[in-house]
Amino acid sequence: MASMSMTASGTRTTSLPEVADPSKVAPKDARQLSRLFFEQLALLEEGSHEHSYARNTLIEMNMSLVRFAAGRYRSRGADEMEDIVQVGMIGLIKAIDRFELSREAEFTSFAIPYIVGEIKRFFRDTTWAVHVPRRLQEARVQLAKATEELRSRLDREPTVKELAELMSLSENDVVEARLASNGYNSASLDAAIGGSEDGESALQDFIGMEDAALGLVEDFHALAPLVAELDERARQIIHMRFVEELTQAQIGERLGVSQMHVSRLLSRCLARLREGMLTSQ
Known part of the structure; x- marks a missing residue:
């Protein structure tokens, strides 16, 4: 039988009944008991033993709502179903913390949108193969x-x-x-492709192509120290010709020499670099 007690603030409350195993309370009984627990939860001091007991009992008694909402995802694996139930519990807890009897609505009607919302947010935020806004x-x-x-x-x-x-x-x-x-x-690049003659072909064998520019990376690494060995004027000519992409005539104007002279200097530099590249190989 319920008895009367006083909170720290002097508010008179009714002691809550002991529920041996709240998770096994039938949904019909849970609805009736939940109202009683919500009435007292609003009066109890947050952080007190009684408040924690009421809140935890409400959570366990209404776990059937989470199982109901998660039931539509039964086709997913057991591991993912466990995650779905855990996420749904977050929604249930949010609903319990925000529910007020003054709303004159059944707690079940109030809680289901919170539970389903958390589950949908879980799928929206975590099941994309790549990040999408x-x-x-x-x-x-x-x-x-x-x-x-x-x-x-x-x-x-x-x-x-x-x-x-x-x-x-x-x-x-x-x-x-x-x-x-x-x-x-998404699909793994190592995924086997059915119908292939050797039976071992993977997706990566049929997509993409070799990037010819990758071969230039090694050449640039080998070329850098050879360019560094050139004198300042030679490096300047190489930079203007191949980085700024100036014509020989334009280079000549900058240096105050003829186009023919630039051509000879450029040929001499390239020959030296070519020889150095062949030697390094």
């Missing part, structure tokens, strides 16, 4: 709904312009949302 993550969901609506209405794939009009977005935003959708799933 949140506005594009949200646009992707909007795009999927708009595409399905127009597809059923038009009996064909909608155009970018049609999607943009329905979504009240620019065509560029629709294109960006489509591109962002590619960031939701």
